[in-house]
Structures are given as structure tokens and as C-alpha cells.
């Protein structure tokens with residue numbers, strides 16, 4: 001890998017072979033976190049390269065720091081900070097309750113947990129339908145929070161906004177088929193593009209998004225023939241969720257993949273672990289040990305008064321000392 005160095009405003013190089021290391025000495029703290037391009041395991045051009053090479057793209061949603069650490073440690077190609085977080089993380093009935101501030105907060109947490117993953121952040125409900133300035137303010141917030149790209153739903157009435165975002169240097173992922181922000185307009189969360197006429201509309205919209213500059217398009221709940229047709233007609237990759245196998249990649253919701261959303265069993269979902277059960281079993285074991293006084297044991301207790309005092313003095317630091325922005329306890333200092 002050929003790694004060069006520069007300071008200032010140059011953007012990251014197009015592919016991994018000539019990545020550029022960014023350095024700007026005086027920036028510190030939060031500003032630094034936002035200003036520095038992260039070293040990524042893939043970039044926006046890799047989406048196209050993967051489709052062209054016939055390699056499937058794996059994507060999973062992620063909304064928080066600790067989950068992001070697990071995704072960071074996996075082979076998953078890229079992350080979507082989806083507005084489904086309004087439901088999975090905040091308990092709302094639909095994605096309509098997501099706000100730009102919410103999306104930015106979760107995007108920043110994910111970027112801290114998975115600094116090498118390519119992150120796409122959803123532009124929330126109506127944020128790109130109130131005019132260019134509002135749309136660009138929302139894009140600015142999500143990109144400043146650590147996203148490498150934004151995703152938005154549909155194209156009718158906002159192709160120009162997509163074009164403007166792309167022309168501003170921000171990669172845009174489209175989203176067609178079942179577009180959950182239009183749940184009321186669609187009359188519910190239903191499979192889309194079920195007739196030839198509807199597939200025609202879908203392909204026309206997909207083409208419009210490609211022409212507007214999108215680098216990829218999510219196809220949600222689209223029967224296999226329609227998703228295949230769009231994927232074959234477009235140059236850019238398609239990422240399916242409930243769209244069969246003839247797409248360029250797949251995306252699923254983290255909680256769904258891991259069995260953290262019991263009772264949610266749409267046809268398209270494959271659950272890879274029963275994490276809800278694992279968590280409940282672990283919590284019940286902990287509860288039982290607390291109540292029987294089996295926890296903590298001698299070895300899990302600080303039994304030596306003198307050494308406890310010596311080692312306990314540095315347990316909590318002032319935010320300014322630990323540089324993490326909070327008075328958190330530093331695990332390495334209390335682990336012995």
C-alpha cells in the first residue's frame with residue numbers, strides 16, 4: 001500500500017492502493033474526531049468494484065458503540081445507521097420519529113465503535129423534502145458525525161436534491177421498493193412491485209437515482225423478478241432486504257440477525273443467533289447468584305484493605321484527564 005501524507009482539505013484517495021494519511025497537527029478532541037478521515041476497509045468505489053467482480057456486498061444496520069465494536073470485529077463490509085433505530089433503539093412504531101439529531105448521535109457512536117467500516121447514515125423522515133437548505137443541513141450533520149455516505153428513500157420530487165448532495169462530494173445511497181418513511185402513503189408495510197406495471201415504475205425510478213449519481217440502491221421487499229431486473233439494468237449495485245438473491249448485496253437489521261427482536265419473523269429474515277435467549281439466561285443466572293450471595297466470590301472482591309486503597313486511588317478521572325469527554329472509570333486500572 002502506498003501511503004502518502006498531506007495536511008488540510010484534500011479528500012481521501014479513490015482506492016486503497018494510494019491512500020493518503022491526513023495530518024493536521026493543531027486539531028484536538030472533538031474537532032479532531034470529526035475532521036480526520038478514518039482509515040476504512042472499503043470506500044465508495046469498492047461498491048461498484050464488487051458488483052463488477054460479482055462479489056456480494058454484506059451490510060448490517062448498527063446504532064450504538066458496543067454493537068459497532070462487534071461489527072468492527074466481523075467480516076461485514078459496511079454499516080447502515082438506519083432510521084429503523086427509531087423502532088429498534090427507541091421503541092417507536094415507525095421510522096417517522098427519527099430526527100436528524102438522533103441519527104447524528106447514533107452515527108457518531110457507531111463511528112467510534114467501528115472506525116474502519118464504511119458507514120451510511122439515513123436521512124430521516126422529511127429532512128430532504130423541505131428544500132435544499134434543510135436537506136444540506138441534515139447531510140452536513142450526518143457527515144460531521146462520522147458517516148461516509150447518506151441514504152434517502154424514493155426519488156419522486158427530490159432527484160435534484162440527490163444530484164446536489166452528490167455534486168457536493170457526498171455519496172448517496174438510494175432506497176426503493178418498500179420505503180418505510182412512506183408507510184402511511186403505501187397503506188402499511190407491504191411487499192412492493194408485485195405487478196409488471198409496478199416493476200416498470202421501480203426500474204424507471206432506479207434509473208433516475210442512478211442518473212442523479214447514487215452509488216448504490218437498497219431494494220426493500222421487492223419480489224425476486226423485479227429486484228433481478230433492476231440489478232441487471234443498472235450499472236450501480238443493489239442491496240436487497242427481502243429482495244431475493246439476484247441483487248448485489250444484502251442488508252439486515254442487527255437486532256433481527258441476532259434474534260434480539262423476538263416475534264418479528266418476516267419471510268425474508270434469517271436469524272443467526274438467539275441472542276435474546278442468551279441474554280435472558282445470563283441475566284437470570286446473575287440474578288440468581290446475587291440473591292444466593294454466590295456473586296461476588298472471594299476472587300471477585302477486593303479483600304486486601306491496603307492494596308485496595310493503593311489501587312483504588314486512580315479509579316475515576318476528570319474528563320480533561322482521560323480525554324474521553326466524561327468521568328468514566330478506566331477498566332484497565334481496576335482489573336487487578
Ligand code: KIV
Nearest residue numbers: 061082083084218251
Ligand atoms: O432503516 C433501515 O434499517 C433501513 C434498512 C431496512 C434498509 O433502511
